[in-house]
Amino acid sequence: SSELTQDPAVSVALGQTVRITCQGNRLRSYYVSWYQQKPGQAPVLVIYGTKNRPSGIPDRFSGSSSGNTASLTITGTQAEDEADYYCNSRDSSGNRLVFGGGTKLTVL
Amino acid sequence: QVQLVQSGAEVKKPGASAKVSCKSSGYTFTSYYMHWVRQAPGQGLEWMGIINPSGGYTTYAQKFQGRVSMTRDTSTSTVYVDLSSLRSEDTAVYFCARAVCGGDCSFDGFDIWGQGTMVIVSS
Numbered sequence: 459s460s461e462l463t464q465d466p467a468v469s470v471a472l473g474q475t476v477r478i479t480c481q482g483n484r485l486r487s488y489y490v491s492w493y494q495q496k497p498g499q500a501p502v503l504v505i506y507g508t509k510n511r512p513s514g515i516p517d518r519f520s521g522s523s524s525g526n527t528a529s530l531t532i533t534g535t536q537a538e539d540e541a542d543y544y545c546n547s548r549d550s551s552g553n554r555l556v557f558g559g560g561t562k563l564t565v566l
Numbered sequence: 567q568v569q570l571v572q573s574g575a576e577v578k579k580p581g582a583s584a585k586v587s588c589k590s591s592g593y594t595f596t597s598y599y600m601h602w603v604r605q606a607p608g609q610g611l612e613w614m615g616i617i618n619p620s621g622g623y624t625t626y627a628q629k630f631q632g633r634v635s636m637t638r639d640t641s642t643s644t645v646y647v648d649l650s651s652l653r654s655e656d657t658a659v660y661f662c663a664r665a666v667c668g669g670d671c672s673f674d675g676f677d678i679w680g681q682g683t684m685v686i687v688s689s
Contacts, residue, residue, distance in 0.1 A: 491666075491675030493611070500682055501603075501611065506666045506675025544611050548673060554627055555601070555673060560610040 461549050462558035469564040470535045478530045478561045480545030488548040490528040492521060495542045495560075504543075505530060532563075540565040568592035570662050570680035577686045583650040586683045588662030595643035596620040599665040599672040602636060602647045604658040605682075612658075616665075616672065617645055652687045659684050 462482040470476035480490060489508045493501035503512050505521035508528060518533045528547070532539055545558040573587040588600065602614040615626035617636040624636045635648040645662060660683045663676030 489671075489674045493676075495611075500661060500679040501663075501676075502679075503666065503675050503677045506677070507671065512666070512675075512677055542610075546611075546613070546675070553625055555613040555616075557603075557611040557613055 461556050462545055462547060464543075464545060464558040464561045466559065467562045467564065469566055470532070471566050472537060473534055475531065475533045476535055476563065478532075478543050478563065480528045480530075480547075480558045481526055482528075482547060482558075483526055484550060484552075485523060485526050485528050485547060488552070490521065490523060490545055490547045492519075492530045493544045493546065494539075495544065501544065535565055537565050539563065568664075568678050570664065570678055572660075572662060572680040572683045575684040575686070577688065578652050580653055580687055580689055582652050582687075583648060584652060584656075584685045584687075585646055585648040586660050586662075586685065588645045588647075588680050590643040590645070590664070593664075596640060597668045599668070600636075600638075600645045601663045601665065601676055603661045603663055603676070605661070606655070606658040609658075614647065614660075618672075619643075619645060649685075652685075654687050657685065657687045 492505040495501040504519045509521045520531045542560050544560045549556045571589045596619050601616045617624045619638045638645045662680040664678040665672040666675040666677040
């Protein structure tokens with residue numbers, strides 16, 4: 459089992475706000491990154507260093523962390539945001555990485 | 567532009583080895599660490615390890631210790647992952663992914679991904 463826990467599936471109405479969470483005992487100490495993956499495509503980085511957005515990523519995507527839970531929030535969700543989302547952070551050793559199990563986001 | 571181009575699909579017999587390449591262009595190869603990530607069909611992402619293209623230093627996920635080797639060729643700006651003793655569970659798409667920045671933030675995210683290489687392990 460992964461050291462990072464995500465809800466397997468989340469749904470959101472078009473134009474609404476959704477929060478996708480990632481839980482892990484080490485998240486108080488380490489940065490988190492988030493990836494969006496659509497079928498048949500390579501993942502795309504949407505958040506790095508817990509709250510930083512790469513250039514080209516819409517500002518409706520934001521990241522935050524509190525305690526042992528990191529969150530990816532999408533404000534004003536668009537149809538094209540329907541995808542799988544994965545969190546990533548260091549494991550308990552501190553010098554290796556691990557992914558969460560992924561969350562399938564459905565836009566209604 | 568910055569891009570990573572991976573080698574083509576492979577079909578291997580159980581017990582064999584597979585070596586996937588990832589050629590970098592558009593940036594200074596030795597300035598950014600490179601990660602390898604794999605994804606079995608219908609499954610999630612799995613981190614395999616990281617290589618420092620400058621010194622060749624590596625760290626591997628515990629799961630792959632003793633079975634994986636990551637190397638680089640600075641003359642061609644190419645990194646490689648070699649996985650031995652293949653079994654059916656190693657059937658997956660293998661991705662290389664560049665660290666979002668150099669130095670201390672090499673573990674903070676992967677911003678550029680290769681297109682992926684399918685490795686099929688089947689008798």
